[in-house]
Amino acid sequence: MRPGALPRRILGSTAAGLVLGGLPFFLILLNFRTDPLRTSVPRRFASNFFDLQATAFLNGRLSIPNGSLGIEGFVIDGKTYMYFPPFPALLRVPVQMLTHEWDGRLTLISMALAWVVLAVVTSRLVWLVRSCLRPEEEVSRRDAVMGATLIAAATGGTVLTFDAALPWVYHEVYMWATALAVGSAYWLLRVALDPTRNSILWLGGFTLATALTRTPGGLAMSGATIALAGWLAWRQGRIRSRRRLAIPVSVLAAGAVPALTSVAYNWVKFGHPYLFPLESQIWTQVNAHRRQALEVNGGTITGPQFFETTLINYFRPDGIRFVDYFPYITLPAEPARAYGGAFLDQSYRTGSVTAFMPLLILLSLAALAVLVRRQASPQIAALRWPAVGTVVIGGAVLGYGYLANRYTSDFVPGLIVMGTIGLWGVTSWRWPQAGVLRWLLPATMVGLSAFSLVAQMATGSLVAAQTARGDQLVTYLSLQERLSGGLGSPVDKLTSRSDDMPEGGSADDLHIIGDCEGLYVNSGDQYEPWNLVEQRDMTVEVTPTFVRYKPGTYRIFHQSGVEDRYVSLEFDKGIPQVRVVIEDEDGDFYSPWFEVARGRKIRVTAHTEPDVFDTRIRVNDGDQYDLHLPVAEWNKDWYNELTRLTFMSTHDDGSTDHIRVANRWGQVPPLCDRLADNASSLPVR
Numbered sequence: 001m002r003p004g005a006l007p008r009r010i011l012g013s014t015a016a017g018l019v020l021g022g023l024p025f026f027l028i029l030l031n032f033r034t035d036p037l038r039t040s041v042p043r044r045f046a047s048n049f050f051d052l053q054a055t056a057f058l059n060g061r062l063s064i065p066n067g068s069l070g071i072e073g074f075v076i077d078g079k080t081y082m083y084f085p086p087f088p089a090l091l092r093v094p095v096q097m098l099t100h101e102w103d104g105r106l107t108l109i110s111m112a113l114a115w116v117v118l119a120v121v122t123s124r125l126v127w128l129v130r131s132c133l134r135p136e137e138e139v140s141r142r143d144a145v146m147g148a149t150l151i152a153a154a155t156g157g158t159v160l161t162f163d164a165a166l167p168w169v170y171h172e173v174y175m176w177a178t179a180l181a182v183g184s185a186y187w188l189l190r191v192a193l194d195p196t197r198n199s200i201l202w203l204g205g206f207t208l209a210t211a212l213t214r215t216p217g218g219l220a221m222s223g224a225t226i227a228l229a230g231w232l233a234w235r236q237g238r239i240r241s242r243r244r245l246a247i248p249v250s251v252l253a254a255g256a257v258p259a260l261t262s263v264a265y266n267w268v269k270f271g272h273p274y275l276f277p278l279e280s281q282i283w284t285q286v287n288a289h290r291r292q293a294l295e296v297n298g299g300t301i302t303g304p305q306f307f308e309t310t311l312i313n314y315f316r317p318d319g320i321r322f323v324d325y326f327p328y329i330t331l332p333a334e335p336a337r338a339y340g341g342a343f344l345d346q347s348y349r350t351g352s353v354t355a356f357m358p359l360l361i362l363l364s365l366a367a368l369a370v371l372v373r374r375q376a377s378p379q380i381a382a383l384r385w386p387a388v389g390t391v392v393i394g395g396a397v398l399g400y401g402y403l404a405n406r407y408t409s410d411f412v413p414g415l416i417v418m419g420t421i422g423l424w425g426v427t428s429w430r431w432p433q434a435g436v437l438r439w440l441l442p443a444t445m446v447g448l449s450a451f452s453l454v455a456q457m458a459t460g461s462l463v464a465a466q467t468a469r470g471d472q473l474v475t476y477l478s479l480q481e482r483l484s485g486g487l488g489s490p491v492d493k494l495t496s497r498s499d500d501m502p503e504g505g506s507a508d509d510l511h512i513i514g515d516c517e518g519l520y521v522n523s524g525d526q527y528e529p530w531n532l533v534e535q536r537d538m539t540v541e542v543t544p545t546f547v548r549y550k551p552g553t554y555r556i557f558h559q560s561g562v563e564d565r566y567v568s569l570e571f572d573k574g575i576p577q578v579r580v581v582i583e584d585e586d587g588d589f590y591s592p593w594f595e596v597a598r599g600r601k602i603r604v605t606a607h608t609e610p611d612v613f614d615t616r617i618r619v620n621d622g623d624q625y626d627l628h629l630p631v632a633e634w635n636k637d638w639y640n641e642l643t644r645l646t647f648m649s650t651h652d653d654g655s656t657d658h659i660r661v662a663n664r665w666g667q668v669p670p671l672c673d674r675l676a677d678n679a680s681s682l683p684v685r
Contacts (some may be wrong), residue, residue: 008275017151048104157452166264185386204254224389225255319352363422470611537666
């Protein structure tokens with residue numbers, strides 16, 4: 001069967017696989033909503049980096065405005081650069097030539113487009129590999145089921161679905177890097193089988209795009225293409241004519257040009273073929289642990305000293321956690337651990353490839369039996385090139401001393417290519433003809449693929465809620481409470497209650513302060529262990545009692561945290577006016593003056609918005625004056641510490657010689673109220 005031949009059974013199998021894989025992916029990408037412009041966090045941090053780079057390109061620059069990348073910026077000679085290669089930014093250039101209205105909101109659309117590319121090249125790869133290993137056989141109903149199952153697992157059952165939960169540049173890069181690497185692998189196979197002009201051009205285009213998206217993938221696929229050029233030249237024997245030389249030279253160019261372009265781009269920015277000067281990153285300048293990691297590891301955070309740590313964490317069979325409450329499947333409760341004395345830069349909760357993508361792992365192992373044959377047919381020999389190229393991509397992350405779940409995305413191109421080879425290699429073996437036994441393999445594949453789809457959706461929906469916070473986190477935990485809550489339930493056992501801020505704990509724990517003054521959830525993250533879910537409004541009513549006002553400042557709120565802050569009312573001297581003051585160690589912040597009168601209440605309300613990490617100060621139920629307090633703040637070690645806001649007076653009704661003061665709590669948040677009722681056996685203030 002030729003690559004272009006698509007019988008009805010293949011079309012049906014492909015369509016079914018893409019629907020089964022695409023549905024969970026897009027549900028997570030859209031976060032079960034209908035907003036195609038959503039971002040990971042409301043303030044769009046890390047969703048606008050490529051828009052900034054595209055604007056810089058249009059202005060004829062590589063550098064980005066100083067301060068625009070936050071801690072991610074690299075400052076070289078007073079100019080700020082982004083370490084990501086430019087391909088996703090280049091995609092935004094046509095849009096920015098027309099409008100800047102969507103700046104910072106195109107990441108989701110870009111990730112959706114990357115999935116479409118992945119879907120097309122994966123589907124074509126699946127059936128091309130089958131034609132290599134079983135060229136004379138028609139596609140049976142059993143083959144169609146297994147093909148659809150593999151396509152579903154590749155397009156919806158990998159860590160890319162987890163990545164889809166957070167539309168920001170860190171995950172957008174992996175979506176495109178994977179799609180383009182698999183596309184490069186497909187065209188690498190096409191060239192190895194039949195090196196036509198068109199196939200070589202497509203290979204060069206995909207390899208160039210891969211190199212301009214993520215350096216390890218680009219260099220790996222460029223290297224495989226260059227090696228293929230050498231193999232083609234060797235296979236032709238002694239070159240006696242310019243015509244016979246044209247094909248190997250063209251393939252060589254398809255691999256060398258992308259590699260040289262990637263090296264040149266990185267060299268212009270950083271003066272190195274592929275590394276970044278981490279000592280110049282703003283994060284390095286503010287974070288003592290990063291500086292220590294660089295010192296311990298010889299000025300870098302890459303090297304063989306991390307192999308043991310990454311191999312164990314990324315491939316351990318128990319790198320997953322099953323719980324008795326929604327979402328039932330989740331990441332390990334603790335951040336990835338270091339082994340063999342490795343000193344890590346950073347480490348987050350990380351699921352293993354083995355536990356979350358078992359079908360692709362097993363099929364990849366089966367592929368080894370196909371690829372290592374000594375007397376291999378030309379078709380099997382051709383399969384080795386995309387296999388080696390995509391596997392090498394995953395090898396790069398094994399030497400990186402920064403562990404996070406998204407980094408397992410580097411293994412996905414190899415798993416898709418190797419898994420496809422393994423599937424059609426296994427089905428070429430002799431199987432029992434009995435009906436039940438014959439369908440054992442497809443049934444096992446369906447079960448393992450379904451597990452991966454569900455597991456990726458479960459982890460993705462959780463990380464989306466915990467990252468966005470606010471209403472999304474409340475909605476998620478409300479669903480958890482409805483499905484797994486109640487007196488004596490698993491959620492009830494997760495819940496604690498005290499008068500103090502939460503400390504210690506483990507992933508998914510819930511903590512209530514007092515009479516639902518605040519509700520917190522444990523993320524399991526060592527750098528930001530507790531997230532605020534809900535907090536009651538706090539209102540202070542101040543009523544002037546004399547015509548002549550006493551000048552001075554009256555403190556009404558105290559915020560404790562890394563720094564102490566106070567919210568005060570400042571009365572003017574001899575004039576019936578007052579303003580709100582936030583007393584901060586970095587300076588005081590003021591509202592405009594506003595009039596007051598005897599007997600008329602001044603109502604100051606602290607209203608917390610967890611999704612923007614702020615407590616807003618509102619006056620008389622309307623005016624905000626852009627005064628706010630942080631919900632949490634980074635300490636000197638860059639661990640995020642929660643803040644706590646309290647009334648300055650512990651009495652409900654207090655007075656001074658010129659004002660009367662009353663403290664009021666706002667409405668109890670519904671979720672916290674339900675959790676508190678179920679946690680009635682716990683100590684209450």
